[in-house]
Amino acid sequence: MKKLCIKLIILFFVCCTFNLFSQDTAYNKIIQQLLRIDELDQRYRNQMGSVQSRYGGDSKEMKELYKAMKSADSLNLIKVEYILSKYGWLGVNEIGSQCNTTLFMVIQHSDQPHQEKYLPIMRLAVKNGKAQAHHLALLEDRILLQQGKKQIYGSQLSWNLKTNQYYLAPLEDPDNVDKRRKEAGLEILSDYIKNCCDLTWDVEQYKKELPSIEEDFFKNKK
Numbered sequence: 001m002k003k004l005c006i007k008l009i010i011l012f013f014v015c016c017t018f019n020l021f022s023q024d025t026a027y028n029k030i031i032q033q034l035l036r037i038d039e040l041d042q043r044y045r046n047q048m049g050s051v052q053s054r055y056g057g058d059s060k061e062m063k064e065l066y067k068a069m070k071s072a073d074s075l076n077l078i079k080v081e082y083i084l085s086k087y088g089w090l091g092v093n094e095i096g097s098q099c100n101t102t103l104f105m106v107i108q109h110s111d112q113p114h115q116e117k118y119l120p121i122m123r124l125a126v127k128n129g130k131a132q133a134h135h136l137a138l139l140e141d142r143i144l145l146q147q148g149k150k151q152i153y154g155s156q157l158s159w160n161l162k163t164n165q166y167y168l169a170p171l172e173d174p175d176n177v178d179k180r181r182k183e184a185g186l187e188i189l190s191d192y193i194k195n196c197c198d199l200t201w202d203v204e205q206y207k208k209e210l211p212s213i214e215e216d217f218f219k220n221k222k
Contacts, residue, residue: 027094030083034099037076041105044069057161073109080106084118089125104135112146119143137184145169148218153181154189157197158217166197170214174203 044065055061080103083090092100107118119139125131141151150172157166171177178188186192190201206213 027090030087030090031095031099033079033083034095034102037079037106038098038102040072041076041102041109044072052159057159057164073106076106077110077114081114084121089121089130091125091128091130100131101135104131104139108135108139108142112143115139115143115146132185134185137181137186145217146221148221150214153177153184153186154192155186157193157199160216166193166199167213168193168199168201168206170210170217171206174206174210 047065048062051059051061051065084103089103090100104122107115107122122131122136122139126133126136137153138155141153141155144151145156150170152172154168154171154174154177156169158169159165160167181187181189181192193199193201
């Protein structure tokens, strides 16, 4: 009886080890693919600041960079859509934090129809602990602005070609933005725009400028 119990324990351990190994092997292939996707996603974006400073936001060099970036984004989207269709939204415990973020970034950098397609899927993933709430907040902001509405978390900034500097895209209810950001797991807005673009957050001044910001922003989006 004792020998039988030992054999059963060993068999159970071997089966568990095999299952974990098989699962890790499957996820490792996805992880390696997502790491390559992540590198391509960031390759051209990492050049934006230097090219923009050197040649200007409306230069030939910037337009070429945008073209290369859009081509890379299209290729990445095809690969990520296949992963999502086959495995669903994979969580941090399955593919790690970086690759989980990559899934979001590719959707965030896709066109509006694809963003809207995956918004409810990402909402469910957040509810199930598979995606990050602060990533969802960024996606919601981007979609709202593309729909001609004001963002709610203040995550999206835009580049002013006339002044050659960033500004905060139209924001709903600026007075309570930090409350919403906290609920989504985001840092306060003043720290975010300071660290991101060396901007100072003055809510009263922003509210005064908001009508003209809206007019300029949405006019340029048409």
